[in-house]
Amino acid sequence: EAGVTQFPSHSVIEKGQTVTLRCDPISGHDNLYWYRRVMGKEIKFLLHFVKESKQDESGMPNNRFLAERTGGTYSTLKVQPAELEDSGVYFCASSATGVSYGYTFGSGTRLTVV
Amino acid sequence: AQSVAQPEDQVNVAEGNPLTVKCTYSVSGNPYLFWYVQYPNRGLQFLLKYITGDNLVKGSYGFEAEFNKSQTSFHLKKPSALVSDSALYFCAVPPPSNDYKLSFGAGTTVTVRA
Structure with missing residues (x-):
């Protein structure tokens, strides 16, 4: 089966610009999660979708993220x-299933803001 | 709050030598604990998990981890490291209240030299 696919793999943008990252989950997976790793620190949870609904967006850093x-x-x-x-x-x-040990991760998008 | 710590940013070993990547945890109750690996230009891959049962857990690529309750540790080990084991390793734990959300350590970069 195809894995989780993320586009683009790399993005370099200037401060103030807009960037859109995309994730295609494994077909049939109702649960989708976003995480990020900033500056070599911990990988942190951003949010969790169940189907089209946001189940938990407690990790979203601010309203610049949608x-x-x-x-x-x-x-x-x-x-x-x-x-x-x-x-x-x-x-x-x-x-x-909505449990963490059932996760499949994508390869990530490396975002650089200059 | 549940958390894990990886005390070493980097681990360097010679090929053929034992490899240990350290992880300590702080959780309430009985923890679920995970190890993930990120190879260069690849996604996070699941290595192994501890849920319950035997304290020695065997995983992918010849890795194993030992759950030690008295020392609150879950160190990742491989008896004989390969150059191809060079990667970024993350320890992770979900909270008991919502086990879909993982908290990761900061990661340990492993370099295996030939």
Whole structure:
């Protein structure tokens, strides 16, 4: 089966610009998660979708970040306007059941804001 | 709050030597504990998990981890390291109240020299 796919793999943007990251989960996985790793620190939870609904967005850093999951399929994470501190690696994961040991992670999007 | 700590940013070993990557945890109750690995330009891959049962857990690629309750540790081990084991390793734990959300350590970069 195809894994979790993330686009783009790398993105370099200027401060103040907008960037949209995309995640295609494994087909049939209702649960989709976004995480990010900033500046070599811990990987931190951003939010959790169950189908198209946001189940938990407690990790979203501020209102410059907007996540959507249209029709319960792929998800996008938009950063507008981007700031320098948003640089990092953004990971997406999906699971059939809502438990962490069922995760499959994507390869991540490395975002650099200059 | 549940948390894990990885005290070493980097571990360097020679090929063929034993490899240990350290993780300590702070959780209430009986923990679930995980190890993930990120190879260069790849996604986070699940290595192994401790849920309950035997304290020695065997995982992928010849890795194992020992759950030690008295020392609150869950160190990752491999008896004989390979150059291909060079990667970034993360220890992780979910909270008991919502086990879909992982808390990761800061990661340990392992370099195995030939």
